[in-house]
Amino acid sequence: MHAYWTNQAQHDLASIGERIREEDEEGAFDVVHALLQVAGKLPGAPASGEPGRVPDTRELALGGGAYKMVFQALEDRVTVLRILHLA
Numbered sequence: 001m002h003a004y005w006t007n008q009a010q011h012d013l014a015s016i017g018e019r020i021r022e023e024d025e026e027g028a029f030d031v032v033h034a035l036l037q038v039a040g041k042l043p044g045a046p047a048s049g050e051p052g053r054v055p056d057t058r059e060l061a062l063g064g065g066a067y068k069m070v071f072q073a074l075e076d077r078v079t080v081l082r083i084l085h086l087a
Contacts, residue, residue, distance in 0.1 A: 001043035004079045012083040016067070019085075031063065038062060038069060039080050046073030057081065 005013075013035060021028035038060070042048060049060030052070055060069045070082040 001046070001075075002077050003039050003043050004077055005039070006079060006081050009080040009082055012085075016083060016085055035062065035067065035069070035083060039071075039078075042071060042073070042078040042080070046078055 013032060016035070017028045017032040020031055042060075047058070049058045049069070049071075051057075052059045054070075057070055057072050060071070061067070062069055066085065066087045068082075068084045068086055069080060070084065072079045072081060
């Protein structure tokens with residue numbers, strides 16, 4: 001099983017990194033790297049998180065609740081749909 005990213009999720013990740021980089025370049029790298037690591041582990045744990053608000057999705061709170069990764073797990077893939085900044 002593999003992890004895939006929608007264009008919107010890729011854009012979300014880039015926006016998060018850019019926003020943090022304005023104040024802390026190293027911190028931006030750390031946050032983006034951590035989000036990528038979590039997404040890379042989803043194929044091995046597709047039931048992570050909680051059922052999503054949208055049917056057939058799951059939501060995983062990250063960064064002490066600052067971010068929410070929304071994803072869909074199918075038999076052959078996990079697709080990251082969005083990364084939402086909640087703060």
